[in-house]
Amino acid sequence: MLEKLIAYLDSIHARDPAPRSRWEILLYPGVWALVYHRAAHWLFEADLFFLARMVNHWSRMVTAIDIHPGAKIGKNFFIDHGFSVIGETAEIGDDVTIYQCVTLGGTNPTNGVGGKRHPTIGDNVIIGSGAQVIGPITVGPRARIGANAVVTDDVTEGATMIGLKARSTLVPAEQWLKEFLPYGTPCDDPCAPSRDCLEKLEAEMQALRAEVAELRGTSLPAQRSGTVD
CATH class of the missing domain: 1.20.5 (Single alpha-helices involved in coiled-coils or other helix-helix interfaces)
Known part of the structure; x- marks a missing residue:
């Protein structure tokens, strides 16, 4: 358990150079939001929906991050800063990074039946601040969603999406993609x-x-x- 915690904290430090120690990372609201979500999701899977919602409600108050207990989240998930919302049927892979004010939102079912309404996020995806990823779409592995982008269609593997409505930069990822791109947004326009x-x-x-x-x-x-x- 301790080794897994250390590995998780180190994975955050690899993406965020600001903290001076692992102890400092333990104060991050995104870390606590994930801890609370693990507990809430366990209760949700056990059909203890009210208790799961109570944990979720407490987590939202103390972290300013709202993760529905039903959301499925993989390893090394990192929310850098708060004010993000993740919906009930969202599925998030491993090593995903989300910045502040991101919404993984759902569509409104016309038949009144919930079903799959929220996005599926692949491994190693980065979602920039203010981005809105809406509906039961799939964001492929290694994709980057730029700041304030609005994504309502599937995103291919390795693509970078920018704008409103988001469009691909159409640059092959292997030509310029680094291992980690802060905020999912290139500072230099790769399409210049x-x-x-x-x-x-x-x-x-x-x-x-x-x-x-x-x-x-x-x-x-x-x-x-x-x-x-």
């Missing part, structure tokens, strides 16, 4: 156009001008050096 890309676009524009000029029966005006119309 390169010089090669700009030169290719200029060549295509020249070809289009030539085609238009040919259709009009006119000659293509010479382009000024270093400028693009």
